[in-house]
Amino acid sequence: MTETTSTALDPAWWSEPAARPSVSVKAAASERQNQLTKPPGALGRLEQIAIQLAAIQNQVKPSLEQVHIAVFAGDHGIVEEGVSAFPQAVTVEMQRNFIRGGAAISVLARELDATLEVINTGTHADPSHLAGVVHGPIAPQTANFRHQAAMTEAQWQQALCLGWESVQRAAERGVKLYIGGEMGIGNTTAATALLARLLNLAVGDITGPGTGLNQQGVQHKIRVIQHALDRHTNSLTDAGAISRILGGFEITALTGAYIAAAQQGIAVIVDGFICTAAAAVALQLNPSIRPYLFFSHCSAEPGHQKVIEQLGVEPIVDLNLRLGEGSGAAMVVPLLRLACALHNQMATFAEAAVSEKLENG
Amino acid sequence: MTETTSTALDPAWWSEPAARPSVSVKAAASERQNQLTKPPGALGRLEQIAIQLAAIQNQVKPSLEQVHIAVFAGDHGIVEEGVSAFPQAVTVEMQRNFIRGGAAISVLARELDATLEVINTGTHADPSHLAGVVHGPIAPQTANFRHQAAMTEAQWQQALCLGWESVQRAAERGVKLYIGGEMGIGNTTAATALLARLLNLAVGDITGPGTGLNQQGVQHKIRVIQHALDRHTNSLTDAGAISRILGGFEITALTGAYIAAAQQGIAVIVDGFICTAAAAVALQLNPSIRPYLFFSHCSAEPGHQKVIEQLGVEPIVDLNLRLGEGSGAAMVVPLLRLACALHNQMATFAEAAVSEKLENG
Numbered sequence: 001m002t003e004t005t006s007t008a009l010d011p012a013w014w015s016e017p018a019a020r021p022s023v024s025v026k027a028a029a030s031e032r033q034n035q036l037t038k039p040p041g042a043l044g045r046l047e048q049i050a051i052q053l054a055a056i057q058n059q060v061k062p063s064l065e066q067v068h069i070a071v072f073a074g075d076h077g078i079v080e081e082g083v084s085a086f087p088q089a090v091t092v093e094m095q096r097n098f099i100r101g102g103a104a105i106s107v108l109a110r111e112l113d114a115t116l117e118v119i120n121t122g123t124h125a126d127p128s129h130l131a132g133v134v135h136g137p138i139a140p141q142t143a144n145f146r147h148q149a150a151m152t153e154a155q156w157q158q159a160l161c162l163g164w165e166s167v168q169r170a171a172e173r174g175v176k177l178y179i180g181g182e183m184g185i186g187n188t189t190a191a192t193a194l195l196a197r198l199l200n201l202a203v204g205d206i207t208g209p210g211t212g213l214n215q216q217g218v219q220h221k222i223r224v225i226q227h228a229l230d231r232h233t234n235s236l237t238d239a240g241a242i243s244r245i246l247g248g249f250e251i252t253a254l255t256g257a258y259i260a261a262a263q264q265g266i267a268v269i270v271d272g273f274i275c276t277a278a279a280a281v282a283l284q285l286n287p288s289i290r291p292y293l294f295f296s297h298c299s300a301e302p303g304h305q306k307v308i309e310q311l312g313v314e315p316i317v318d319l320n321l322r323l324g325e326g327s328g329a330a331m332v333v334p335l336l337r338l339a340c341a342l343h344n345q346m347a348t349f350a351e352a353a354v355s356e357k358l359e360n361g
Numbered sequence: 362m363t364e365t366t367s368t369a370l371d372p373a374w375w376s377e378p379a380a381r382p383s384v385s386v387k388a389a390a391s392e393r394q395n396q397l398t399k400p401p402g403a404l405g406r407l408e409q410i411a412i413q414l415a416a417i418q419n420q421v422k423p424s425l426e427q428v429h430i431a432v433f434a435g436d437h438g439i440v441e442e443g444v445s446a447f448p449q450a451v452t453v454e455m456q457r458n459f460i461r462g463g464a465a466i467s468v469l470a471r472e473l474d475a476t477l478e479v480i481n482t483g484t485h486a487d488p489s490h491l492a493g494v495v496h497g498p499i500a501p502q503t504a505n506f507r508h509q510a511a512m513t514e515a516q517w518q519q520a521l522c523l524g525w526e527s528v529q530r531a532a533e534r535g536v537k538l539y540i541g542g543e544m545g546i547g548n549t550t551a552a553t554a555l556l557a558r559l560l561n562l563a564v565g566d567i568t569g570p571g572t573g574l575n576q577q578g579v580q581h582k583i584r585v586i587q588h589a590l591d592r593h594t595n596s597l598t599d600a601g602a603i604s605r606i607l608g609g610f611e612i613t614a615l616t617g618a619y620i621a622a623a624q625q626g627i628a629v630i631v632d633g634f635i636c637t638a639a640a641a642v643a644l645q646l647n648p649s650i651r652p653y654l655f656f657s658h659c660s661a662e663p664g665h666q667k668v669i670e671q672l673g674v675e676p677i678v679d680l681n682l683r684l685g686e687g688s689g690a691a692m693v694v695p696l697l698r699l700a701c702a703l704h705n706q707m708a709t710f711a712e713a714a715v716s717e718k719l720e721n722g
Contacts, residue, residue, distance in 0.1 A: 037458055038465055039446070039572040043688070044661055044681030085400070085718050093715040097398055102708025104399055111702045211400040212718055300405055317678050319696075320405030327404070334695030335680075341472045347463025354454040357446050357573055 014160055014255075017288035018262035021055035029054035029062075035348040039357065045316060049294070049336055050343035056267050056292060057176065061344040064337050067114035068170035069179045069326050070257065071098055071105055072162070074121040074250035075141035076186035077150065081224045083189040085212040088141075092125040094183050094325075099132040104323055105181055108330035115173065121162055121249035136162045138249050142190075146228045149235070149245040150190065156244040156252055163256025171264045177333070178261040180254045181326020182274045185211075191277035192303060193225045193246040197236050198280055199310040203229065206303025208273075211322075239284035247281070254278035255285070262289035269329035269336070272299035272321060276307055283311070294336070297321055297328040375521055375616075378649035379623035382416035390415035390423075396709040400718065406677060410655070410697055411704035417628050417653060418537065422705040425698050428475035429531035430540045430687050431618065432459055432466055433523070435482040435611035437547035438505035442585045444550040446573040449502075453486040455544050455686075460493040465684055466542055469691035476534065482523055482610035497523045499610050503551075507589045510596070510606040511551065517605040517613055524617025532625045538694065539622040541615045542687020543635045546572075552638035553664060554586045554607040558597050559641055560671040564590065567664025569634075572683075600645035608642070615639035616646070623650035630690035630697070633660035633682060637668055644672070655697070658682055658689040 010016075029051040034040050041047065053062035073095050079088050097103040098118045101110070109116035120127050122138040138158050142150040151159065163180070170178055184190075188210035196203045207222045228246065229236070236242050243252055255278045261268045270279045270293055279293055295315045298304055300322040308315060316335060321328045349356050371377075390412040395401050402408065414423035434456050440449050458464040459479045462471070470477035481488050483499040499519050503511040512520065524541070531539055545551075549571035557564045568583045589607065590597070597603050604613055616639045622629045631640045631654055640654055656676045659665055661683040669676060677696060682689045710717050 036465075037455070037463060038684050042572070042661075042682065042684035043465065044683065046680060046682070046692075087716050087719060089716050093713070094398070097708060097713040097715055100708070100713070102398060102706075102713045104397075104404065104703055104707055107703050107706045108699060110706075111699055211403070316680070317696075319407060319677070321403065321407070322405065323399050323403035331407070331696065331699055334699070335678075335692065338469060338472055338692055338695070342465055342468050345463075345468045345471075346465055347458060347461070352454070352458040352461070352463045354458055355448050355450050358448060 009161060009164065011157060013164065014259045014285055016263060017286065018292060019265060021291050022058045025058050025060055026051055026055035028060045032060060033343065036346040037349055037352050037354050043342060046335070046339035046342060049339040052291070053267060053340060056265065062340050064176050064340055066173060066175045067112055067177045067179065067333055068173065068175040069105060069109050069114050069116045069181060069330060070119060070166040071181035071183055071325055072119045072121050072250035072253045073123055073183040074248050075124040076184055076190055076248050077142045077144035078146060078189050079186040080144050081146055083221045083224055084185045084210060085217065086185050088124050088185045091123045091183055091185050092127045095120060095127050095133055096130055099130055103325060104327045105325035105330060108327060112330060112333050117166065119162060119166060119253065121159060121253050142248050145190070145193065145246050146224055146231065150247055151244045153244065159249045159252035160256030163253040164260040167257050167260035167264060167266070171266065175266060178257065178266050178268050179326045179329040180257045180275060181271055182250045182254060182324055184248055184250050187248050187251065187274050188301065189221055189225060190246060190248045190251060191274045193228055194242055194277050195280060195303070195307050196225065197229055197242050197246065198239060198284065199307060201306055201310065206306055208302040239281050243281040251278045255282045258282040258293065259286050259289055262292035267294065268292055269294045269296050269332060271296055271326045271329040272324060273301040273304045274324055276304065280311060296332045370522060370525065372518060374525065375620045375646055377624060378647065379653060380626060382652050383419045386419055386421055387412055387416035389421045393421060394704065397707040398710055398713050398715045404703060407696070407700035407703060410700040413652065414628060414701060417626065423701050425537050425701055427534060427536045428473055428538045428540065428694055429534065429536040430466060430470050430475050430477045430542060430691060431480060431527040432542035432544055432686055433480045433482050433611035433614045434484055434544040435609050436485040436502035437545055437551055437609050438503045438511065439507060439550050440547040441505050442507055444582045444585055445546045445571060446578065447546050449485050449546045452484045452544055452546050453488045456481060456488050456494055457491055460491055464686060465688045466686040466691060469688060473691060473694050478527065478530070480523060480527060480614065482520060482614050503609050506554065506607050507585055507592065511608055512605045514605065520610045520613035521617030524614040525621040528618050528621035528625060528627065532627065536627060539618065539627050539629050540687045540690040541618045541636060542632055543611045543615060543685055545609055545611050548609050548612065548635050549662060550582055550586060551607060551609045551612060552635045554589055555603055555638050556641060556664070556668050557586065558590055558603050558607065559600060559645065560668060562667055562671065567667055569663040600642050604642040612639045616643045619643040619654065620647050620650055623653035628655065629653055630655045630657050630693060632657055632687045632690040633685060634662040634665045635685055637665065641672060657693045660689070
């Protein structure tokens with residue numbers, strides 16, 4: 001059992017701007033791409049990814065060897081309303097599965113040679129017997145946001161800080177890429193409520209089955225969320241309040257982690273629907289972090305497409321995933337690594353003595 | 362310098378059906394996916410990929426360690442019509458770049474720990490000085506199909522056979538996955554003409570810039586292709602004739618390779634626009650091979666989307682690639698490998714003692 005260390009962070013640490021990625025390195029990396037033995041732009045998204053990583057890492061040839069995956073688990077008071085297809089016990093059971101190596105994210109971490117940590121931000125059942133879980137429980141679960149704010153101000157700050165702490169551990173290991181994942185029965189309900197209000201989207205347009213609700217279940221979920229939004233309408237005044245009143249411990253920890261990673265100059269891959277909700281809050285709390293965030297995939301959760309459009313971001317793949325745990329973010333790591341390898345190792349036209357494009361081409 | 366071995370193949374070898382992937386193994390692999398610790402279907406496309414590979418390999422837990430990449434290079438008589446932005450010398454210069462390790466596909470092969478071979482199917486300049494190139498030159502280039510058939514019947518058979526030979530070399534190494542790539546200045550013109558006739562698509566709808574024509578160049582390319590289709594209209598009676606009259610040595614070799622791989626029970630990843638043209642011919646010559654073909658990506662070449670729809674196939678990623686060489690196919694190898702790792706290594710609900718979905722969920 002690992003205890004989180006106490007920190008004396010400035011309460012508004014999350015508003016400190018991240019450094020702007022290097023403009024000159026970005027230009028040099030773009031220039032390099034144009035000299036490689038291929039028609040200009042022929043590697044599409046992979047060229048842009050390599051150039052962006054170069055700017056973030058402040059080196060023309062970026063690298064992504066060390067990847068850190070942190071999965072934040074938390075329980076949600078809103079499950080009292082019957083909004084999930086799985087029992088709440090799964091939040092703890094899956095933490096054990098993460099640690100023992102049987103979950104999707106465990107397999108992916110092994111295959112990618114990434115470090116994996118599991119952070120308990122507060123779950124209904126007691127996971128203190130699980131060796132290897134980072135314990136940071138804020139409360140057994142959030143409050144039921146249909147009736148009251150999910151978190152107090154102190155709990156919200158504490159959750160943000162759990163994300164910050166995870167990034168410090170990653171930074172100490174010299175990590176080049178940070179992936180946050182989540183596990184929390186009921187958390188698509190919290191994420192949907194949060195996104196609806198934050199991005200001014202209709203609840204009915206972005207509410208989906210989560211882990212597997214049927215159509216009747218989805219309709220019930222919509223009513224629960226709409227009721228909550230109406231209940232809190234006068235309090236949902238900014239991203240911080242929206243996150244605190246409608247979010248979750250693990251979602252808020254992810255928000256804190258994304259901001260902290262950017263502040264440390266570490267690139268982030270955002271996973272699916274829930275993580276996008278955390279990122280959407282982070283982007284409003286601290287817009288300077290935008291250049292550090294790569295969005296991995298368009299989720300099968302039907303609201304994700306609309307959310308992505310609203311955020312003006314472009315996911316890398318669309319594989320009909322809807323698992324969470326950070327699994328979709330982990331899956332694109334090889335594409336980012338290949339983008340770097342191509343950028344770093346391909347020969348230029350001059351080096352390879354290959355003829356360039358004709359002038360009238 | 363490696364000489365290709367002569368073979369005494371039945372001239373209609375390509376019509377021999379491939380074995381149907383195992384129905385019982387497919388069912389067992391699907392059943393396994395449903396027991397893994399995730400909501401059913403939550404891994405989306407990756408579940409389907411793993412199940413299909415299991416059926417192809419006739420084992421519930423498939424593997425993809427050995428990957429073989431074969432890049433076929435060939436020159437095209439049609440370049441006399443001014444349809445490419447790059448000089449024809451590039452076809453040979455790039456073979457040298459492939460062998461020396463500076464091309465995109467060379468980098469990808471190294472990163473994926475895949476074997477890479479380059480096959481010269483017939484190029485204008487003499488590449489016989491290039492150590493490591495498999496020499497199978499049919500002629501210095503195809504005939505200019507604006508005026509005559511690109512290939513004679515004998516040349517077409519010879520080109521198909523170059524693909525077959527490449528697959529035999531791969532099979533001898535115990536390869537689980539075969540990737541074909543292509544290099545040939547002018548080959549988007551051949552592929553576009555072929556696809557327009559084969560799939561009954563309007564030339565103007567599927568003609569694009571290839572390696573980088575400007576808008577005027579694209580209009581000229583459309584006129585050249587349309588003229589050729591009109592010229593040969595009475596001869597373009599079936600997939601074989603369309604391939605022979607409008608195709609290229611390297612495109613035809615790919616057609617032969619795709620068929621031969623399926624006949625050997627080896628899964629194939631199809632690259633972009635040119636390779637899809639080769640696959641489209643292969644699918645008409647021998648429909649039994651369809652279950653063995655995975656389509657890697659939707660190319661930035663604007664006609665590719667329409668071609669894909671017409672073929673009823675679903676590419677795995679869309680990264681705005683338009684390089685060829687097999688590079689897009691190589692890029693998805695890690696996704697296929699992760700699909701296998703997840704399928705093979707994740708714990709079942711029973712193994713992990715994780716609660717399953719609620720009955721009313």
